[in-house]
Amino acid sequence: MKKNVLIIGAGGVAQVVAHKCAQNNDVLGDIHIASRTLSKCDAIIETVHEKNAMKVAGVLTAHQVDAMDTPAVAALIRETGVQIVINVGSAFVNMTVLDACIETGVAYIDTAIHEEQDKICETPPWYANYEWKKRGLCAEKGITAILGAGFDPGVVNAFARFAIDEFMDEVTSIDIVDINAGSHGKYFATNFDPEINFREFTGTVYSWQNGAWQENAMFEVGHDWDLPVVGTQRAYMSGHDEVHSLSANYPQADVRFWMGFGEHYINVFTVLQNLGLLSEQPVKLADGGEVVPLKVVKACLPDPSSLAPDYTGKTCIGDVVKGIKDGAPVEVFVYNVADHKEAYLEVGSQGISYTAGVPPVAAAMLVATGEWDAKTMKNVEEMDPKPFFSILDQIGLPTRVKDANGDRAWNA
Amino acid sequence: MKKNVLIIGAGGVAQVVAHKCAQNNDVLGDIHIASRTLSKCDAIIETVHEKNAMKVAGVLTAHQVDAMDTPAVAALIRETGVQIVINVGSAFVNMTVLDACIETGVAYIDTAIHEEQDKICETPPWYANYEWKKRGLCAEKGITAILGAGFDPGVVNAFARFAIDEFMDEVTSIDIVDINAGSHGKYFATNFDPEINFREFTGTVYSWQNGAWQENAMFEVGHDWDLPVVGTQRAYMSGHDEVHSLSANYPQADVRFWMGFGEHYINVFTVLQNLGLLSEQPVKLADGGEVVPLKVVKACLPDPSSLAPDYTGKTCIGDVVKGIKDGAPVEVFVYNVADHKEAYLEVGSQGISYTAGVPPVAAAMLVATGEWDAKTMKNVEEMDPKPFFSILDQIGLPTRVKDANGDRAWNA
Structure with missing residues (x-):
């Protein structure tokens, strides 16, 4: 069982993730949102309160962090005591955030493959270019990393x-x-x-x-x-x-x-x-x-x-x-x-952000309950789909x- | 009778103007080309020599000038001893070059209305916004200014x-x-x-x-x-x-x-x-x-x-x-x-530069021979078209x- 979530990113998808985490904070615990621009995190938190989205009273806090800076992300993970990181920041930060999760021993969930700013449309095998190189290390250290858990990839x-x-x-x-x-x-x-x-x-x-x-x-x-x-x-x-x-x-x-x-x-x-x-x-x-x-x-x-x-x-x-x-x-x-x-x-x-943002929260809830707490690196098709669908049915994507x-x- | 020409500008149209002036330098005399970038003038002069375009031996010289700087243009006019300025620089420099011509008492020819960098598509009356305000001054000082003497406007x-x-x-x-x-x-x-x-x-x-x-x-x-x-x-x-x-x-x-x-x-x-x-x-x-x-x-x-x-x-x-x-x-x-x-x-x-660049040279030749030396400001339809057509027939645009x-x- 894991709890307390750090959301990396403060764009349209992060807003959906924040709302859905808030709606399920009885399962997920504390919710922290971090991005390079603190005001964007604050704005998301404001919309969560406007919608009265917190299921139970609890922590919902904004933080400033440079997600390209692994030690800074690791420090924030330790400081907040989160056990699950949902990375919906830019595609450029996957590896630095994943490294911070491995270093601190917490679960990692993302929604898209890593990209380097100066390379576009790299040739396949895409996951093997970056993420899968860390699979052995995740297995060795018992780190749960669920890759590509948005809608597509993901659901x-x-x-x-x-x-x-x-x-x-x-x-x-x-x-x-x-x-x-x-x-x-x-x-x-x-x-x-x-x-x-x-x-x-x-x-x-x-x-x-x-x-x-x-x-x-x-x-x-x-x-x-x-x-x-x-x-x-x-x-x-x-x-x-x-x-x-x-x-x-x-x-x-x-x-x-x-x-x-x-x-x-x-x-x-x-x-x-x-x-x-x-x-x-x-x-x-x-x-x-x-x-x-x-x-x-x-x-x-x-x-x-x-x-x-x-x-x-x-x-x-x-x-x-x-x-x-x-x-x-x-x-x-x-x-x-x-x-x-x-x-x-x-x-x-809008619906595009919604379909991308709801699934990683479902994945986080499955990690929290232990059903998807794989203790290694997995793509979504390697996990049991039924509990995933059951949660998605409940939280908006039947x-x-x-x-x-x-x-x-x-x-x- | 006027002679010696200063071409302002070193773009595609200026290249055509330079070639056509060279081909008719028995009428036009010395040819000077000036722009903000000296190397562009040099490059044009090189193409003139490559084509052996000079009809008779004569002056063909490049100069650096900021055409937005009236005193600098006036100094260049005096230094080179030109009596005709063909302005085929950017549409932003008409008024500063015209002022230099009025100040030095030489003829001015351009191919398009003046524009201010920060205003686009001003409302008509266009010529009255800028050029025609100087018409009285041109008449008073006997300055020949032929406005819009490209193809369209012009021919x-x-x-x-x-x-x-x-x-x-x-x-x-x-x-x-x-x-x-x-x-x-x-x-x-x-x-x-x-x-x-x-x-x-x-x-x-x-x-x-x-x-x-x-x-x-x-x-x-x-x-x-x-x-x-x-x-x-x-x-x-x-x-x-x-x-x-x-x-x-x-x-x-x-x-x-x-x-x-x-x-x-x-x-x-x-x-x-x-x-x-x-x-x-x-x-x-x-x-x-x-x-x-x-x-x-x-x-x-x-x-x-x-x-x-x-x-x-x-x-x-x-x-x-x-x-x-x-x-x-x-x-x-x-x-x-x-x-x-x-x-x-x-x-x-290419043909677009050609049609724009040949007519002001024809106009310059008519100013040189005196036929279009109006000693005031004129648009092309205010001049006798027949000698214009006769020269255009000879120099490439029948x-x-x-x-x-x-x-x-x-x-x-």
């Missing part, structure tokens, strides 16, 4: 595990489909930090097919998916963290990730990309100064957190899993539908299954 | 004057149509400085119709024009300098300017514009720094002068002038067709006329 990894375990003898393919059918009403906006968002689409698209990494260009491979609630939606094959861990765990299956994009998004993206405005390499201005174009695009785009109040519509994220059962082909879609407006009313965030037998709750 | 003003004088008793409309049917082979590029180029299209579109200024949005009013050589081309009503001077001289006529744009250009422009990336107002970056988005876009786009070697195709720029002759309606199209490749082979520049009687040279 979709559990969807795959569940579909395979429940419905088939053998898996042949896993297609993760991420559709945001919501509307923010702006000319153009990214749903999370543009610097991270665009990085997902500026490089080669890697998928795992026929037992090997395959390469495509972004927007090269499109497919229309007919989905519950959101209807038929076009999505494009993209690279994504979970393709790596799932293909490592199910190497016999094709593993692909599909992200939904409208024509307008693709057009704006293509213009910016072709002009070089998504580059993270500095360009020289006429006056001799230097600036990174992507940072200027980011400054011109709406702040993703500003989208929440006017966001309407739904997301549908799920796994189309195909395999063989008793010698015959079988196909199942395991999925969740979330609503932007409901997310905003509950925690003051899992459903659609197959030849109908569309129903996962445990119906 | 198109002479086209209008010619059409009206030759073919009609009364003018009812002047539609200036500027089509670049060439291809530079890049994903996207502007044909001249993006900072100036985009400024033309980011504000309200002003036209003169029904005896008053009318306002439209950019790309709101489109028209397909059926033109010689380049065929049917779509153009959009835009604001442009000559709409002001022509409407002041022919207030009874509708005066409109039409710029040709392809779908792709409009799409890229619209994306950049809607994202705020064409703004000249600084934005704050996440790291606290400030930068002007338009300057970053400029840094990412190809240098307009780099387009020349691969530019192919033709431009067609002309005036559709309608009026009444002997009580019946009459319509005439006065125009020029220029070729990108030919321009590059002759002077090392004028043609198309009407009910056929398609022919203006003097056929």
Whole structure:
């Protein structure tokens, strides 16, 4: 049993994590929020109090910390007495925060692979580039580290595990489909930090097919998916963290990730990309100064957190899993539908932040109760999905299954 | 009779001006080129020598000058003994260079209206905002100042004057149509400085119709024009300098300017514009720094002068002038067709720079011979167009006329 949580980060996802931790502080204990900018932590705490989200009276405190500074994070862990760290800071801080958890002997949970600021879209194997190098050390020291425990990666990894375990003898393919059918009403906006968002689409698209990494260009491979609630939606094959861990765990299956994009998004993206405005390499201005174009695009785009109040519509994220059962082909879609407006009313965030922020809190609750306290490094598909789904059902992200037998709750 | 020329500026248009002055230095005398960056002047001089462009042996010298500094420009005029200044520097330096000419008593020629760096797309009357305020002083001191003597404004003003004088008793409309049917082979590029180029299209579109200024949005009013050589081309009503001077001289006529744009250009422009990336107002970056988005876009786009070697195709720029002759309606199209490749082979520049740079040299030659030495401030339509066309015929931009009687040279 572990308790007391330190949330690293103070963006849109961190706000959801803070609200959900507060709503479940009877299980999780003290809640601490730390980021480089203290005022952003304070602002989140204010929204938690506005919503009266604390289930029981308890600690909810803001801290300033540079998450790139392992000794500073370790000192904060010791000072606050937390036993679980939920890292929803920038993708650049995973390794420094993980190191602090290993050093102090506390559990670590994150939602996306580590990235280095000066490298974009590194070639797979992604987890093996950074996180998995610490797996032996975690096992040796009994450190629980749950990697990629957001929605995708995260819940979709559990969807795959569940579909395979429940419905088939053998898996042949896993297609993760991420559709945001919501509307923010702006000319153009990214749903999370543009610097991270665009990085997902500026490089080669890697998928795992026929037992090997395959390469495509972004927007090269499109497919229309007919989905519950959101209807038929076009999505494009993209690279994504979970393709790596799932293909490592199910190497016999094709593993692909599909992200939904409208024509307008693709057009704006293509213009910016072709002009070089998504580059993270500095360009020289006429006056001799230097600036990174992507940072200027980011400054011109709406702040993703500003989208929440006017966001309407739904997301549908799920796994189309195909395999063989008793010698015959079988196909199942395991999925969740979330609503932007409901997310905003509950925690003051849009649906994209909501789907990303709720699952790591579910994971933290499972670590707290001991069910997921693995005492080594794990990806989500390596953990039992059922208790995860049970908590997600309770805290806002119910899992459903659609197959030849109908569309129903996962445990119906 | 005046002689010896100082060229202000060292961009793509200045290169054409330098070549054409060199090719006609028997008329124009010494040639001096000055800009803020001496090396750019030296580079132009090198291309003049490479092409063996000097008609007779003579002076061709580079100078460093800050054209915003009137005393410095005046000192350079005195030091070099020039009697004609061709200003093809940035649109921001018109008034400081004009002041230097007035102070030293030499002739001034430019190709575009003055702009202030911090004001974009000012409301008409444009020339009256700056240049025309000096008209009285020019008349009093006998200073020849020929305003807007590029192609558009410039040659198109002479086209209008010619059409009206030759073919009609009364003018009812002047539609200036500027089509670049060439291809530079890049994903996207502007044909001249993006900072100036985009400024033309980011504000309200002003036209003169029904005896008053009318306002439209950019790309709101489109028209397909059926033109010689380049065929049917779509153009959009835009604001442009000559709409002001022509409407002041022919207030009874509708005066409109039409710029040709392809779908792709409009799409890229619209994306950049809607994202705020064409703004000249600084934005704050996440790291606290400030930068002007338009300057970053400029840094990412190809240098307009780099387009020349691969530019192919033709431009067609002309005036559709309608009026009444002997009580019946009459319509005439006065125009020029220029070729990108030919321009590059002759002077090392693309066709857009060529059409902009040749006319002020023709104007300078007319000032030198005395035919256009007006000893006051004039817009081009206030001067006799025929000697202008005669020189343009000789130096690379022949004028043609198309009407009910056929398609022919203006003097056929």
